[in-house]
Amino acid sequence: MTRYAQELGARFIGMLQMAGQIVFLFWDIMRCLVRYPIRFNLLARQIDFIGAKSVPVVIITGGFIGAVFAAQCEFQFRALGMSSAVGPVVAIAMCRELGPVLCALMIAGRVGSAMAAELATMKITEQIDALRSLAVYPTEYLIVPRFLGMMISLPILVGLAITCGVGAGYFVAVHVLAVPGVYYWNNTEKFTHDKDIWIGVVKGFFFGLIILLVGCHKGLNASQGAEGVGLATTESVVDAFIVVLIANFFFTFLLNAIF
Amino acid sequence: MSSPETQAAPLVRLVGVEKKLGRQKVLRGVDLEIREGERMVIIGRSGGGKSVLLKHIIALMQPDAGEVWFREHNLAQMNEEQLVVVRKETGMLFQNGALFDSLSVGENVAFPLREKGGISEKVIQSEVERALKIVDLPRQEQKWPSELSGGMRKRVALARAAIAKPALMLYDEPTSGLDPVVSDSINKLMIRLGEELKMTSVIVTHDMVSAREVGDRIAMLHEGRIYCVDEPKVVLESKDPIVHRFVNGISDVSDAIF
Secondary structure, eight states: OHHHHHHHHHHHHHHHHHHHHHHHHHHHHHHHHHHSOOOHHHHHHHIIIIIGGGHHHHHHHHHHHHHHHHHHHHHHHHTTTOGGGHHHHHHHHIIIIIHHHHHHHHHIIIIIHHHHHHHHHHHHTTHHHHHHHTTOOHIIIIIHHHHHHHHHHHHHHHHHHHHHHHHHHHIIIIIISOOOHHHHHHHHHHHOOHHHHHHHHHHHHHHHHHHHHHHHHHHHTOOSHHHHHHHHHHHHHHHHHHHHHHHHHHHHHHHHHHO | OOOGGGOOOEEEEEEEEEEEETTEEEEEEEEEEEETTOEEEEEEOTTSSHHHHHHHHTTSSOOSEEEEEETTEEGGGOOHHHHHHHGGGEEEEOTTOOOOTTSOHHHHHHHHHHHHOOOOHHHHHHHHHHHHHHTTOTTOTTOOGGGSOHHHHHHHHHHHHHTTOOSEEEEESTTTTOOHHHHHHHHHHHHHHHHHHOOEEEEEOSOHHHHHHHOSEEEEEETTEEEEEEOHHHHHTOOOHHHHHHHTTOOOOOSOOO
16 A cells, blocks of 8 residues: 555656656747747758648548548437538537547657657767757757747648548538538538637647647657667657647637637 | 877866766766876776766766866856857767768768858868768768768767867767777877867777877776876886776686576
């Protein structure tokens, strides 16, 4: 019992320590943004890696989730004679929840893990020490371009996921399940507002921040050896998933109150 | 190059440096002065803290106690951003090269010059070409670090560390894992860089041939302290049992077998 309590306490302290280190990392990024010029060549590389190369994954995820969600809604609403209500339900769900959350989870898996693995490898092969020895501040050179790349890319990817989800939902409902297209679209326009899209984009922005900070923190704090790289990669995905899902709960209430 | 007799002013001064890694106290009060222009070789047993000591000289690690002076700067009291300014005067060759995987050989070597700024691309290219020729790797700019052998990686890393002509060069086991011919070429390069560019060098090594050939002075690190510092001839021919056993590779393993 005592051992169990000790382990629990150690884990809690570890979590607090990690939270503190992440806050310091964020502060360091902000300081570097103010003090150093932006390295546009590195930023372009990150936008390509985080944004452009994630487009196929996001299109497939957004599209198929929208399609399945529209089909399920139509199956249930048909009995109530409310098939034309599928449109706004799909659109609002995609904008407020499914688009940003699923997009964030995909990017955490594809990009967050890659960031953690790359930085961890750089750490254990002394490349980060080499950067420091060459008078380069690692946060400025390694983290700031990733931060900006993520902050620019993720809201756009969320927008893309929403668009694909709504489009695929329309296609399945109207062309496969024979919901009248005019009613579907009119209801979608009537019940979906700008604020729904903004909520999705704002969530995407903050989820991007979470993925970046968790991935970079795990990479920069990897322990030595190949095992450390593997652990950092796995933990970056699992921790980012958990933090995104918990944060989503609070953002839902907060953003609902704001917008 | 100034001979030890000229007693040039110290460029680096370590005073009572202590460092604990985990539960092990690796450095237990290191005092050492490295004079401007000299080539100081640090020897000692594996895991004895030589690389840790080297990282303290360039402030890649901070001491738990003690002072590390580079010129008039106490590195132990500077933050990472202040250290960036000091590190413009230093270079380090890491044990495994630590080349940046995402950059080609040419980009790796050009890195310090591009970071320095204010140098035209044409000058950078010609400097890179020259540096690679000096380390006997001409026309390798387009290759990637993963395509190079261990010896080639070390030589590229040496070109990268030296291209900005730092005042202080640190070498972490520059000849380990290399064949005698490549080791000899690295030794000669270290001597040339020291003599032609007036660089102060600190070389951590196990290689006694290299220590004899390159060093102006040899310091032996033993049990976390500097056990002796003197000219190579004196250290390598020392009758002190600890120094003698290390220099001549006499182990103290018993005859017992598993």
